[in-house]
Amino acid sequence: MQHHHLTASEWDELADDPDFIALLRARRRFIVPSTIFFLLFYLALPLGVAFAPAFMNQRVFGPLTFAYAFGFAQFLMAWLVLALYMHEARKFDDRAEQLVLRTQARLAR
């Protein structure tokens, strides 16, 4: 990688590049809602235990409480969100690679 030495104005130029802005937007469109979702889903567990103990203590499968089942659901949630991101990120990779190739070609000129 020889592009260590981009100047400050070249970095700024890249930051203003429509393709880069589109990449940032696409990433944000995925990451912001997903982060809010997983944090709420996760915090719902301790908050539920704290403020709705009767609800959390009800049994859902034999003696298994809702709290414990919700705990297992956290694992499913984490893996599911992970899988979605891994899928989505391939598109980000493509966009980023295009941008890198374009920059390298320009620098080579």
Add this chain to the structure above:
Amino acid sequence: MTTPTLVMFAVFVAMALVITYWASGRSVSSRGFYTAHREISGVQNGWAIAGDYMSATSFLGITGLIAFFGFDGFMYAIGWLVAYLTVLFLLAEPLRNTGRYTVADVIAFRLHGRGVRAIAALTTLIITLFYMVAQMVGAGSLINLLIQRISETYAIVGVGLLMLIYVLFGGMLATTWVQIIKAALLMLASITLSVLVLAHYNFSLFAFLNAAASAATGSGHTVNLLQPGLFFSGPHGALDLISLGLALVLGTAGLPHVLMRFFTVPTAKSARISVGWAMGLIGAFYLLTTIMGLGAGTIVGQQDIGKHLRDTQAIRYIIRHPETEPQLNDELAKNGYIVPNKNSNLAAPLLANAVGGPLLVAFIAAVAFATILAVVSGLTIAAASAFAHDIWYSLVRGGAGTEREHIFVARSAALMVGFASIFISVGLRTMNVAFLVGLAFSIAASTNAPALILSLTWKRFSRTGAICGMLAGLISSLALMALSPSVMGEHAIFPLRNPGIVSIPLGFIAAILGTLLVRDPESEAMFNQLQVRANTGLGAEV
């Protein structure tokens, strides 16, 4: 019982020494020493992260907590897994793209200046030292419990010296492979134990859960293992639980020894793949801890989880504690042993004995030992790099100095960190230091995590903000922990065991206020470059 344990210990130590010998020729540069030349693949790094993360606290500690406190213990496991989503979304790829060797590199990328780097290095040193002391004191008592001929002091010194050999001669490459092998061994041990537990109930999940729901949970409790409230009880229980939840979910995003692993892979994509593998492995492992924990709570039973005293040992204990004599005499007559002190760390080994016998115990003990070695090795490299790269190379020498000097300082720092942690751990060997891990998570969540996240996402974020945020997070975590029940006991001034619910918001608010008070055009100007680098990998360190 001790001979097979010793043999398995020896096999693992020898295996790790062979790896170290192989790696020693390849870690002669500072880049090799800190990052294994960034040649670790995503899959390998995922296993190594899992090996770095699933500490003895996780394996023995969580299994024990679930055996004693059921759901409340399980909460730790959940937080520790979900935490990786924070790392995945906000840190893994940007870190790989913008960092060189340390967390401070990333924070100081656009927040130039000595203050920011000095404080980031300081928080890294404090977090890793607390974490390390907790692991090593744990190692001491564990090895002493399993092989009584080896005292706590010898066990700590032994673990420390072995770890130093791996780190000094093998650097990050040897550490990585020790962590990978250990992760595989730990998975194998956990799967074996879990299958044996389920086999005990003829693979009927229903029977297993019923047993768990009716297991004894200690005197005075009306709650069973599947219900919340066994550990976090009393007037502040709920608040404590939320505080812990916050510290766990944000703490991993500030743990230097975990974040440092993202500098060992060649690209951002491989950093992402490593989180994917790590989350798969860590999640599977924590699901198994719930089977092992509930298994220990039902098959072994809480009353039997602790050191078993027999014959003369038991009689000596009874003579020394006459006040409980009749009860202990009954116990001795009935069982042939007494368990005067419960010790949840022994849940996993005792479960192995109950469902598999002495050979399985030996295997579990060897795995626990391997676990501690692998984790302290990673911690030592993280601490050494903060000292050698951030403090010596960047601050004292201003980026000057030869490669020879750099690698010499890195090794010396590792030696120093190693000896310091051995001495501190020997000094604290009889204390219950489990709270230190919680403290390390709280400090990480209140200092490194806000500084990293804000630096990568908020253009206006300034040096003043970073310094204020990290100092506020650090000081409030330490002060609140000193005033908490873990240190002050019953009459604590601060009622919660975990300071996270106060210190994390304080860390963020101080960082934001500091930024709003003093503008920092120089750092703002660098934001574009940081964003392009973080999101495209242009100009990333190779």
